[in-house]
Amino acid sequence: MMDEDKKFMHLALELAKRGEGWVNPNPMVGAVIVKDGEVIGVGWHRKFGEKHAEINAIEDAKDRGHDTRGATLYVTLEPCSHWGKQPPCADRIIAEGFKRVVVAMKDPHSLVAGRGIEKMQRAGIEVDVGILEEEAKKLNEIFIKYITTKIPFVSIKLALTLDGFIATESFSSQWITGDKARQKVQELRRRHMAIMVGAGTILRDNPKLNCRLPECPPKYKVILDRHGLIGEELSGGRRFRLFNDGNVIIFTENPEAFGEVNATIVEETDPERILRKLGEMGIDSVLIEGGRIACQFLSYADKFYIFYGPKLFGRGIKPFECLSVKEANEAPVLEIESIEKLGESLLVTAYPGDC
Ligand code: AOF
Ligand code: ZN
Numbered sequence: 001m002m003d004e005d006k007k008f009m010h011l012a013l014e015l016a017k018r019g020e021g022w023v024n025p026n027p028m029v030g031a032v033i034v035k036d037g038e039v040i041g042v043g044w045h046r047k048f049g050e051k052h053a054e055i056n057a058i059e060d061a062k063d064r065g066h067d068t069r070g071a072t073l074y075v076t077l078e079p080c081s082h083w084g085k086q087p088p089c090a091d092r093i094i095a096e097g098f099k100r101v102v103v104a105m106k107d108p109h110s111l112v113a114g115r116g117i118e119k120m121q122r123a124g125i126e127v128d129v130g131i132l133e134e135e136a137k138k139l140n141e142i143f144i145k146y147i148t149t150k151i152p153f154v155s156i157k158l159a160l161t162l163d164g165f166i167a168t169e170s171f172s173s174q175w176i177t178g179d180k181a182r183q184k185v186q187e188l189r190r191r192h193m194a195i196m197v198g199a200g201t202i203l204r205d206n207p208k209l210n211c212r213l214p215e216c217p218p219k220y221k222v223i224l225d226r227h228g229l230i231g232e233e234l235s236g237g238r239r240f241r242l243f244n245d246g247n248v249i250i251f252t253e254n255p256e257a258f259g260e261v262n263a264t265i266v267e268e269t270d271p272e273r274i275l276r277k278l279g280e281m282g283i284d285s286v287l288i289e290g291g292r293i294a295c296q297f298l299s300y301a302d303k304f305y306i307f308y309g310p311k312l313f314g315r316g317i318k319p320f321e322c323l324s325v326k327e328a329n330e331a332p333v334l335e336i337e338s339i340e341k342l343g344e345s346l347l348v349t350a351y352p353g354d355c
Contacts, residue, residue: 013135028139058096189219
């Protein structure tokens with residue numbers, strides 16, 4: 001039974017991933033309905049505010065002419081028990097006559113938090129919780145942090161030479177990593193609701209900061225421009241590509257510099273308060289892509305994506321110069337999750353370690 005449960009839950013997790021980028025700030029959820037050892041319906045949460053995974057799976061089974069009575073439902077997150085934008089899934093599951101429900105993880109949402117499980121158990125359904133729980137928690141690490149703290153999940157992405165530089169002394173950085181690594185960055189952008197850089201990156205590279213994958217929702221573009229340098233350039237007639245498709249948020253100490261601009265201007269430059277503000281705007285995740293601002297947000301980082309291109313610069317700009325570690329054993333420590341080779345480049349994925 002255990003192996004079967006894992007197999008179907010694994011399928012549910014794969015289905016959940018199809019909602020990546022579309023469901024934020026809600027969780028990615030997948031569901032599989034099994035009867036007599038056969039999959040009779042599948043579903044996933046496709047888009048924020050739309051039907052939940054469980055309902056999509058039930059409808060899929062019905063469309064295929066199956067009866068869900070006596071079936072088992074595998075779902076990657078505890079079915080909800082509250083009225084949100086959608087009705088409670090637990091009630092529908094009870095009404096549909098499921099015999100057993102297998103849940104990967106409890107919902108950390110304070111309005112659910114075990115109540116969905118209890119409700120189904122009280123109705124006589126056999127409920128098993130914790131199958132592939134670690135995988136489910138990793139899949140929804142963004143949702144878990146945001147729903148429990150209201151502060152966005154912060155990822156820091158860096159592209160370094162093998163000797164640790166983000167640019168040469170004259171700020172040349174295009175390119176350090178190759179095509180495959182840069183394609184991976186697009187995937188990271190899809191996963192996050194906002195991309196954040198410093199004004200220097202905008203002034204130098206004039207990036208679009210959008211997600212160019214075929215299936216990718218629009219992104220918030222967040223700029224930390226303490227002195228209002230971009231505003232000054234705009235009034236001088238310069239054009240920046242990232243304003244083309246809107247959704248720009250600028251944090252600055254000099255809001256007057258911006259005049260009439262197609263952006264939300266916020267007078268704030270403290271990293272913690274910036275994150276809080278983004279959370280209040282409903283943004284659950286921020287991918288920090290600028291080299292130098294990474295250091296200002298280092299102590300708030302939840303995850304690191306460090307790319308290494310096969311180059312040596314000898315001298316140049318380093319990413320974490322705002323740190324000054326005197327003793328090696330006093331340095332911040334990261335916990336490496338994985339190392340991947342992407343074409344000629346490497347990607348080290350890590351979490352902040354205990355230190
Ligand atoms: C989802 N998709 O497949 C499941 C969710 O406002 P609502 O009605 O969409 O409810 C959102 C909450 O419902 C969400 O925070 C989570 O706690 C729970 N389950 N949400 O968006 C789903 N199963
Ligand atoms: Zn639901």
